[in-house]
Amino acid sequence: MKLSNMVGERFKERPSDCVIDSHAFSVRGGYIKYVSNGIYSLYPPMKRVTAKIENIIREEMDAADSQEVLFPVVLPGSLWEESGRFESVGDELLRFKDRNNASMVLGMTHEEAAVQMVREWGNTYAKYPFSIYQIQTKFRDEARPRAGLIRVREFTMKDAYSFHTSQEDLEKYYDVMANAYFRVFERAGIPEVISVKSDSGMIGGSVSHEYMLLVDAGEDSIVLCDECGYSANMEAADTTVDNTGCAPAGELKKVNTPDCKTIEEVCTFLNSKVEESCKAVIYQANMTDEYIVVFLRGDYEVNETKLTNLLGEKVHAATITPECGLCAGFCGPYKQEAKCKIIYDKSLEGIENLVCGANEVDYHYIGLNIKRDIGDVEYVDVSKIRTGDICPCCGKKTIRISRGIEVGNIFQLGTKYSKSMGMTYTDVDGSVKTPIMGCYGIGVGRLAASVMEAKHDDYGPIWPITIAPWQVHLCCMRPDKAECKEAADKIYDDLLKAGVEVIYDDRNVQAGVMFADADLLGVPVRVTIGPKNIANGQIEISTRDKSVKELVNVEDANAEIKKVIDKLFDEINSKVRDRI
């Protein structure tokens, strides 16, 4: 392709609304065109990157014995009613009516469609196990799209669904998929992706893992232990709190704490330790508006995902009314008489001498001992783990927290969809059984943006050659000089004939413009043809990552370029390994 008429524009200034680098380069480099909130068109460079990622995924899915299929984007609402998700999923599911007033939805995930496709075919144990996948557009009406292609409403996703006759078989295949996922990320040039234990959310199921690329711009908090290798999404990480060494029990006393509403103000005022205080966080259940008061150690925060999982329903921050009986800012467990559900977090367990609210404006208690003053309570884990906390795996105080982008995830679904949608098979013994499912997703555009986020310098992305939009960027300096133009044209033709993917900058522009554009396109190998070198019969080969910069004779150009390309491929492919 020639750069002179490639659709899309590259420019110098960073767009003001781009917060993260990959978003800025996506716009500045002519990769994406904003259409609407969370909706983008892709220009040729990004289309080429995503096509390469899709091909890598396709090869790995095929190798894992998954069969490529295609589900519709538009699905009947009735299919989603079968699984119960037509009602249970929120506004992310875009619902609309067709001309006959029939309820329709835009597919945001395709468990229902997958079951619908194979539920008659898979009626005998002899067909199992099997796995199907598609690479298809999804639409999720996200509340807040952001960061370019990282979080969008419409996107391309690979989603696979596997069907099994036993949990053991599902687990075996889950490992095969996990291995395939690592291979995909390694081949895409980001071997640093890790898998973490995750919360299953609305997809359902018990076991699930997310594949995380650890970058500062990530949206998720990842909990890591360098000692034993434990990793989990913050949402799913168990918190263990060490309360040994706390002060012994004292006398329970009500004290005046004027204008001390936050736990910090109270502890400062009373000159007590935040670690020996009990704060209240108040929620309301989404459905019933029932008040839920969570008591936890003053220096911890509530993990709302864990709370939701505990309660079995979603919650929102409470609106405190005079009628509810809760005393905002002074809420405590002792003599708490409001009508509400009370939850004690494990972070309070073992503290014998607490500061807490007195359920009366401007008053707190000191010396609260929950066992003595309230009785036996059940402690549950609903707090967020913190840096330096105890690792739930090895027990050492080694937890650190990092930011990450979720580039893929895998779930053991169980029978949630097969059961609700009436999929059964006849087993060897003639009995009718429900198959067990797994599902596996990778966001293609997000993966492309994530690579950009992880692999760039101040001037633009540095694409791994396996997913780069082109392998070679050919720069012809001074195309107005015949010797330059002829040499460049010939190399361009030769490379094309040799099957090399090359973008040819044939414009008569300043060197600065040409190189800046080349940096933005991030093509791994650059071939520069200029008047000085060509006078000596030479051209320059360099790499975007600066590992190579050499002059070679024109007649050796093709062979030397191929050599550099091969070297870059080797560097990536040599890191790809199997883990099972």
Place this chain on the structure above:
RNA sequence: CGAGGUGUGGCUCAGUUUGGCUAGAGCACCUGGUUUGGGACCAGGGGGUCGCAGGUUCGAAUCCUGUCACCUCGACCA
């Protein structure tokens, strides 16, 4: 949905507080010329009715009301 912010040629922004000549600059674009290994320069040119609607006024980008869109933080998020 809550809090804050921003809407002025394709892009980055000035002008709004204190209403007043034909609405500006740089980049990009077009024409001609000089340049040519890291966004060079000269001359000429095209393009905006100031997010949208209503109002106040002799006069509105500027003040008022409403509305929409976008951005940030939070909520939400297979």
